Amino acid sequence: MSAAPTSPPTIPPTSPPIPSKSWTVKVRERGVEALPPERLLPDGQPTYVASWIYVFGVASIASLIVIIGSGCILALKGPAWWHETGVGHFFNSIHMWSVELFFFAMVVHLWGKYWMAAWRGGRGRVWVTGAITFLVAVPCALTGYVSQQNFDAQWISTQAKDAMNSVGVGAFFNLTNFGQMYSYHILLLPIAVVALVSVHVLLVRRNGVVPPFELEDKLS
Amino acid sequence: MSLQGAAIAGAVFNLNHPAHTVDWSFIHLSVANVVVIGLMLIVFVAAIALPFPGATKRDAARRGGGGS
Amino acid sequence: MSFLGPKDHTKPWKGPYAPYDLVKELCIAVGVITLLAVLLTVLLSSPDDKPSTIAQWSHELPADFATTAAEELNETSGTAEYGPPYNHSSGSVQHFFFLHPQRWLGVSHPINTAEDYVVKPLETIPYDPALRSALTEYKAAPTTQKKEWSEAYAKPLVEYSEAVEEKKTPPSTVSVDTSTGTVTVKTSGAGPVPTMMASLQSLAQSGGLEGNLVSSSRFFQTDYTKPLLFMADGGLLGERAEGQHLLGEQWGLMNETGSYPGQPWLWLYALWYQVEPMKNSPNADIQVLLIMGVLSLAFICIPFIPGINRIPRWIPLYKAIWREHYRAQRRLT
Numbered sequence: 001m002s003a004a005p006t007s008p009p010t011i012p013p014t015s016p017p018i019p020s021k022s023w024t025v026k027v028r029e030r031g032v033e034a035l036p037p038e039r040l041l042p043d044g045q046p047t048y049v050a051s052w053i054y055v056f057g058v059a060s061i062a063s064l065i066v067i068i069g070s071g072c073i074l075a076l077k078g079p080a081w082w083h084e085t086g087v088g089h090f091f092n093s094i095h096m097w098s099v100e101l102f103f104f105a106m107v108v109h110l111w112g113k114y115w116m117a118a119w120r121g122g123r124g125r126v127w128v129t130g131a132i133t134f135l136v137a138v139p140c141a142l143t144g145y146v147s148q149q150n151f152d153a154q155w156i157s158t159q160a161k162d163a164m165n166s167v168g169v170g171a172f173f174n175l176t177n178f179g180q181m182y183s184y185h186i187l188l189l190p191i192a193v194v195a196l197v198s199v200h201v202l203l204v205r206r207n208g209v210v211p212p213f214e215l216e217d218k219l220s
Numbered sequence: 221m222s223l224q225g226a227a228i229a230g231a232v233f234n235l236n237h238p239a240h241t242v243d244w245s246f247i248h249l250s251v252a253n254v255v256v257i258g259l260m261l262i263v264f265v266a267a268i269a270l271p272f273p274g275a276t277k278r279d280a281a282r283r284g285g286g287g288s
Numbered sequence: 289m290s291f292l293g294p295k296d297h298t299k300p301w302k303g304p305y306a307p308y309d310l311v312k313e314l315c316i317a318v319g320v321i322t323l324l325a326v327l328l329t330v331l332l333s334s335p336d337d338k339p340s341t342i343a344q345w346s347h348e349l350p351a352d353f354a355t356t357a358a359e360e361l362n363e364t365s366g367t368a369e370y371g372p373p374y375n376h377s378s379g380s381v382q383h384f385f386f387l388h389p390q391r392w393l394g395v396s397h398p399i400n401t402a403e404d405y406v407v408k409p410l411e412t413i414p415y416d417p418a419l420r421s422a423l424t425e426y427k428a429a430p431t432t433q434k435k436e437w438s439e440a441y442a443k444p445l446v447e448y449s450e451a452v453e454e455k456k457t458p459p460s461t462v463s464v465d466t467s468t469g470t471v472t473v474k475t476s477g478a479g480p481v482p483t484m485m486a487s488l489q490s491l492a493q494s495g496g497l498e499g500n501l502v503s504s505s506r507f508f509q510t511d512y513t514k515p516l517l518f519m520a521d522g523g524l525l526g527e528r529a530e531g532q533h534l535l536g537e538q539w540g541l542m543n544e545t546g547s548y549p550g551q552p553w554l555w556l557y558a559l560w561y562q563v564e565p566m567k568n569s570p571n572a573d574i575q576v577l578l579i580m581g582v583l584s585l586a587f588i589c590i591p592f593i594p595g596i597n598r599i600p601r602w603i604p605l606y607k608a609i610w611r612e613h614y615r616a617q618r619r620l621t
Contacts, residue, residue, distance in 0.1 A: 052270050100549055
């Protein structure tokens with residue numbers, strides 16, 4: 001009697017042969033290693049996260065969401081709309097106040113993080129990305145102010161141009177050029193802010209919220 | 221009524237008049253900006269001073285000694 | 289240690305975790321911020337002061353308009369004497385010791401004030417033989433003659449403006465009819481310039497000059513540099529700004545029109561303009577921006593600056609922030 005034919009080994013469906021030099025696999029593996037799902041979206045926080053000061057980070061993000069939402073509605077109807085209709089003016093007001101709330105929340109957040117020395121334990125990049133976000137948000141707001149197409153825009157653009165020109169930036173960043181400023185305001189600088197905030201939040205998720213100072217430590 | 225007037229009149233409080241300022245030595249700040257800065261300081265202090273909800277859950281976690 | 293991670297003794301947390309719903313927290317935060325923004329909108333709205341126009345300027349301040357136009361033709365206005373990025377003059381060129389970035393980056397938005405603000409707009413006016421003749425005479429003259437004519441016209445106007453500003457009796461060489469916005473300059477030796485300026489004032493008052501300055505080179509335009517710089521050379525924008533507390537000495541760069549909050553986060557930037565030597569320096573802008581550049585870099589690098597990164601340890605506000613944690617630790621021990 002001949003031996004029963006052996007069936008070829010079955011290849012598990014989830015692991016087809018993949019070349020080891022695959023960029024996709026490399027990116028995925030590095031991503032999952034840095035931020036496994038339970039670290040990317042944890043359902044718990046250390047017990048020392050027990051203060052209202054911690055909500056100002058998420059308040060900043062929430063303000064940014066409202067800024068972008070109201071900004072998108074303003075962009076739908078173009079830059080003149082808010083001068084012409086009550087609804088347009090309503091959304092412009094939402095946009096303006098959410099910007100005030102954004103800077104308000106960011107400042108309280110950065111005060112809190114300074115007094116917690118939140119850069120400790122290898123979290124220097126978290127502070128750096130947060131600080132750069134604040135500094136990039138300032139010209140983002142400036143380009144908004146000069147895009148208003150009203151007296152405020154006329155005044156701010158004709159005055160601030162002197163500062164830009166004094167350091168040579170005015171040669172390629174012209175505050176009195178509405179088209180250029182509007183483009184920076186609704187596209188380029190928001191992309192920069194969102195990218196920085198994303199990196200900042202991912203770094204917080206990766207490193208965790210900074211632990212308290214040890215009371216018995218000598219100065220660390 | 222102009223569109224601008226209608227829009228401003230839609231607000232409960234009309235802020236469309238020249239600002240009052242807080243003047244001290246060479247410092248001249250608008251009242252609105254002083255209010256915003258003052259509120260930042262008040263909110264910062266309040267955020268630290270006020271108790272944060274969830275103390276029972278946190279105490280239970282400490283007693284349970286669970287790590288993530 | 290990872291890149292940009294300052295050395296310290298902070299140990300990774302090995303202690304307990306309590307349930308914390310981040311997604312719910314974000315949703316609540318978005319809801320609260322939206323409500324706050326809507327509440328502020330309903331209570332306070334937002335400012336929208338209508339822009340000034342060249343037509344308004346030439347009607348409301350006809351002498352100021354005429355003086356500015358004469359200075360543009362004479363190439364003695366703020367824009368004409370500015371320097372890069374508009375032209376090769378040096379009136380507003382700033383530097384800091386060996387740093388001359390304004391000059392280095394050069395003229396990228398060329399503006400010839402005489403041509404762009406006076407001659408070219410006038411060339412678009414049809415069916416005016418007197419103006420045609422004046423323009424032909426002006427364009428055919430040598431540069432020195434053009435200068436003499438425009439100087440002869442501008443001088444009485446500048447004297448008039450200075451007298452009005454200093455609240456003195458203005459000279460009789462300039463008369464202003466406020467009902468029609470007409471400015472008459474009694475001068476000899478101005479050649480065709482008075483005819484040109486009268487036509488320019490009419491063009492401005494008809495509203496034709498704004499569009500002319502914006503779409504001077506092509507149909508579609510979004511660059512308002514020329515009309516804005518022209519208006520900024522005059523007094524109308526500054527007059528409105530002073531009423532709204534927007535001038536530099538009023539800490540204006542922090543302010544909004546009306547009684548609205550402005551940009552309080554610019555307080556430190558505004559402060560440097562009020563202190564010496566920046567306060568009275570012709571290089572104030574570059575000085576202040578360099579100071580703010582250094583401070584911004586320091587702000588980014590706080591974790592790495594010895595001393596600054598220790599203050600939170602020395603001034604123990606952290607004991608209030610983490611008081612529940614420390615209390616629990618004491619209970620355990």
